[in-house]
Amino acid sequence: MTTTAGGLLPRLPGAFRARRWLLADRDRWHAADVRGDDHAVVLVRSEEAGDVVLGAGDPDAVAALVRDLAHERRAAGAGALGWLTVPRSTVLGASELEALGVAPYSTWDRMSTDEPPPAVAGEESVVRLGPAEADEAAACLAEANPGTRARPGGADDAGWWGVREQGRLVGVIGAADRLGAADGRRSWHLHGLGVRPAARGRGLGAALTAAALRAGLGAGLAWVSLGLYADNAVARRLYLRLGMAVDEENASYAAPGYGGSWRR
Template structure:
């Protein structure tokens, strides 16, 4: 991540969403300025693109770098000029039809990125929540997610996992959540990104999701994280209320575009 920060315009070097980004962005190509910036991270399936800043500036960068991918353009530097793996931009940015056609992408979701850096004063550890073994408990975690959160791309055996937590019921896990380790480096504390939160239907309404989220927040901060982050679909007001009561605040409002027919976010 330190190498990426040196390539960013000054305004974006302390942005939490970048400080808490996963490893794919470490070698990302960057264009833009303090008004708006566009990152492209290479992969075998095409680049992942991420924009920050003024929606008009980000839209203009997309037009310049994607709709007309000349030699040396952002898209050209990733090794692909005819597709992308994923695109995320500030909500309100309207990628042109030409941009989406060039990337072979379609609208997928609107979502928010939130972060918290303190445990609520009234929080107390919930004895229902236990730390899981991502390898030993992998099958049980996946079985819970298949019912509780079938659209997630989170998996306990993915590289970079900080941990998984669960609540057990009579027939196995009734709720789970994971966290991935993000950012960090010389003189900078890392962060955790909460993902894969799911509660089986029969256990909902009992505070299981709140207990899991609060535990990850407390454990992450106790482990030395600068903050704990998460993403949520923008229309999930019930979840938003839970997160805000735990101290999470919105840092980004996003729109994502994925391959046509995608049924879950890119991992």
Template sequence: MSEVLELTDHDPLVRGTRGAGRGPAWRSGDGRAVAFTGYDAEGRVRSLVGLGPRDETAELVTAVHGELPEDVRVIVPRGTPLDLTQPSDWNFRAAFGAPPPQPAEAAVAWCDDEDAVRDLLTLVSPGTSAWPGDPKVRRWAGIRRDGRLLACLADTSAADGVGHVSAIAVHAEARGRGLGPSITAWAMRRFFAEARDVVTLGVYADNAVGLRMYDRLGFTVDRALTTGLVKRGG
């Protein structure tokens, strides 16, 4: 894994991938493309990440994906010439510094009411990548007003030095009040205070509002990626 980190200049996506250090990992003949495996919270191989020039990444992923279980999803730069099923376009974002102050940060706190989190996500974000009870979730943050949970966020950090947030959701009745940027900024500050040097997240490519929000919060890395299953021959 140290070689992959060096080849990618300690890329925050590489650093934060769960279990990537357990390998295996590969690189193209000239080293411009690299691929490595990512694991879920139970230690099962769940992803094959390919980074580098699109054509070389496609060749490398094609060469190695047959060695992995069929349900392993690939993550590659958007536009990589691979025949993918169930493709999903998203952006990887990373921030290396504290965000500007946001209006409702004082209302954010860590939240242990998983029933309320589940109800909020079911209502406004049923396709979210993290849920209460998911082993990859370390803790939840929330904003409550008048006894109601109006916003939530999951800490799904998986590697030392890298904070990762998921499942950012705001109740429809509370949108437009700055709760989304406030809960995200609050979590970023906590991560940096805990000696993380980068905060990362993923956002669907068609979420224009979210992409602009992360720009305002200082997420300077913006990488266009696609996730999907590689069609196998036969």
């Protein structure tokens, strides 16, 4: 099946219409080319920096769809993709990657929950930050998590939370507002978690995450999600302890020298 018209949800194979990742990002994929069936689906959308491709479902079936896409693009003389994400166990050959113009970039997981977390020590010290504290939160992030692209004041901000010690922010976390369930309930995607090095090892990351989860789910969201690199065992243990579950295990590929961003 290859389709291009209309919003995303009606065009997705039925097996993927409840997939949280696709539901949350369906605004970004509303005009995407949709290929596949109930076993696997591949979405293709145009971007200025190169087409973006997302695959989900059975890894072997996803690989077959990506191979077909690579052959089509090679025959058409299409340019390199900007970004490709597929299930992590999808096996793509060198010829497909060459035709698509991408190379391995990262491996990462998407986790989510629709249940409030258990009580966490230190959560009572977490406070919601206001717009006037955006610069202070950004300064904290510069030391606590310098690699993150999350910044307070973004157009999709749902909120930021922090922990202070002696009046100074020592840890922060943010949430981005996303689409959610088909019934209209929205979701949040957590990002920008960081604790200054001198304050680590005392459970502040868990307290910040728990507070943000509780705030979102207490407000009636369908779920709260986040992304993490696949090799981040410490973060994985933390999130599992808070009741989150893995929705997707992915591998992403990008054109050499890629310097853009792709929201997880």
